[in-house]
Amino acid sequence: MAAKKAPEPKPAECSVCKGTGEVSRTVKVGRKRRTVGRQTGFCLNCLGSGEAPN
Numbered sequence: 001m002a003a004k005k006a007p008e009p010k011p012a013e014c015s016v017c018k019g020t021g022e023v024s025r026t027v028k029v030g031r032k033r034r035t036v037g038r039q040t041g042f043c044l045n046c047l048g049s050g051e052a053p054n
């Protein structure tokens, strides 16, 4: 009787970017820190991998 293969464990999703590896952030410029728009940047929590760091 062959042992059933366990499914590959999925890596935990990063809670910050929800596994996308990207987060949107507001872009601010100048001394007044005026918000000029939004930009997508890579997630600093998982460093863009989308997987929760250990």
Ligand SMILES: [Zn+2]
Residues within 6 Å of the ligand: 014, 015, 016, 017, 018, 019, 020, 021, 022, 043, 044, 045, 046, 047, 048, 049, 050, 051
């Ligand atoms: Zn992340």
